[in-house]
Amino acid sequence: MAKINKFMPARTHEGAKGRAFGPEQELRRAVMNSLLWEDQFYENGVSIAERIAGLVPAVAPETVVEIAISAREDMKLRHVPLLIVREMARHPEHRKLVADTLARIIQRPDELTEFLAIYWMDALGSMQQRKKAAVSAQAKKGLARAFTKFDAYQLAKYDRDGAVRLRDVLFLVHPKPKDAEQEKVWKQLAEGTLASPDTWEVSLSAGADKRETFERLIAEKKLGALALLRNLRGMQVAGVPKRTIAAALNDMRVDRVLPYRFIAAARFAPDLEPELEKAMFRSIEGHAQLTGKTTLLVDVSGSMSWEMSRQSVMTRLDAACGLAVLAREVCKDVEIFTFSNEVVKVPPRRGFALRDAILASQPHGGTQLGAAVAKVDRKGRRLIVFTDEQSHDRVEAPKGLGYMVNVASYQHGVGQGDWQRIDGFSEKILDWIIASEAR
Known part of the structure; x- marks a missing residue:
């Protein structure tokens, strides 16, 4: 008979001893890099979405709201905040915050329709049958308030074909217009008579x-x-x-x-x-400077070559190269290394020459993050690691200021001790570090 009463340590997908997180940390980690329903190198998109949905009720409602807003406003994610609010609507303690949260995180008209598509996703039958499924009063209030944000140009730009149309949202939630002009625009939306906006997409699709x-x-x-x-x-x-x-x-x-x-x-x-x-x-030009001595350690393993999303041509490694280019300009004293199976020091080039040096530094193989950190980490220098936090080996605590910038949604990470964890790739990573150290 197999023994099941035994301790099961957290492991990364590559097998190293990982770090398990509490519900709040795990939700934040899963959300901040999540491109919903898109498979990643080590985990499929459905698993990630299911994990997020399961974590929402385990985290305090106010904290869930803060995570959803941060995902939309700081990380510029669109779908995962909508999923979070949809899951909030399922649970009584969270439901009371749905209207305010939804009204804030919806920043484009097509997010109105995307929210309803997510809301009805679990219902059986055709989309016409799904549309008959009840939508909570809090969700309707949030959608109605969000609808008033958008002018005729925005509504026309995002009034696209789909299972759920903007007019469907309009008829479902009955928003109250701010004035007579907005009421007129909504009437045109309902009748399909909004003028097409003058955008490059419209001009090119029109055959010009x-x-x-x-x-x-x-x-x-x-x-x-x-x-x-x-x-x-x-x-x-x-x-x-x-x-x-x-x-x-x-x-x-x-x-x-x-x-x-x-x-x-x-x-x-x-x-x-x-x-x-x-x-x-x-x-x-004019970017704030990061004083002191900095070591930037860039993951160039195979999983970093994946695109950030299906719609993006940018890979995780592109993002890492961009961070390195920025660090080279704003850090007073910086050394840059890459790691995969080996650790390689990159020559102090600038701009696209630095990108080329990073990409050509070594083959994109496995990940020996623990060994890389041990080799480059020195007292008196801050260490910034840009990685998807998968490794074959254990990662010890940094000797000084250490920042682990994670660009993936995987369940277990690495790095024990006093690492400052930054979950999610943001354009403001170095700004955050500068502000954090100033405080």
């Missing part, structure tokens, strides 16, 4: 000449920084002159764009690297 459309949008400054970066390859294929694209990159606002965005863009427009690098350095 792509080169002329891109040139017009650039001239009229209707392409934001992220839209410009995402469409570089399309512009080149359409025949937009390189000088026109280069001028747009030179003129675009970069105050909200961090290095990893430029790194992802350069993969598809390598001949624009000089212009992209110039814009990237502009985005870093």
Whole structure:
């Protein structure tokens, strides 16, 4: 007979002794990197979503609300906060906070429809049958308040085909318009007569000449920084002159764009690297400095090569390279190492040259995180580790200030002792460290 009355230590997916977390820590960890229902290297998306749903009732309602808001506003995640609120609606103690939370975390019109799709996901039958399933009063109140946030342009932009349409939400929750103009817009939404917004997506899908459309949008400054970066390859294929694209990159606002965005863009427009690098350095100008001595340890194992999401061309390693580029510029004294099966010191290059050095530093193999930390960690230096926290070996406590930046939603992590844990990749990681140490 098998013995089941025995201690079962937490293990990472790679087999190392891991760290088990309490319900709040585990929920925060699972949420902050979660792209719902998308499989990751070691765990499938359904398991992650089920784990999040199971943890919500085990955590205090106010804490669950704080996690949902942080996921939406700080980590810029869209679906997982909606799942959290849907699970809150299932439990009496959490349900009373649903309306306020939902009204806050919904920041785009399509999140109204996504919430209802998630809400009805467990119901059996066709979507028409699911729509008859009762929606809680708190959820209706939150949706109604959120609906008033959006103007005609936003509603038209996100009034897309789908099992749940914006008009379905309108008819279900009966929001109260703020004024006569909003009431008129909602009537047009219900009747399907809202004017199409002038966006690059609409212009191109309408069959307009792509080169002329891109040139017009650039001239009229209707392409934001992220839209410009995402469409570089399309512009080149359409025949937009390189000088026109280069001028747009030179003129675009970069105050909200961090290095990893430029790194992802350069993969598809390598001949624009000089212009992209110039814009990237502009985005870093004036950034607060991180004083003291810093060691940045970057995971380049195989699992770090996975895309951040199905819709993204950016990998976890792209994000890590972006953080390294930023650290190279804002840290007074920084050494950069990569680790996989080995530990390799990266030469002190800048910009895209630093990215190239990181990517070429060693094969993307297994993960010996404990050995890597032991080799590079020294007293008197802060250590920042950028990883998915999987390892074959144990990771000891840092000798000084140690930050474990985790970019995956896996259940068990590594790192015992006094590590400062940052769950989730954010554009503000170094800003948080600077502010935290200042306090």
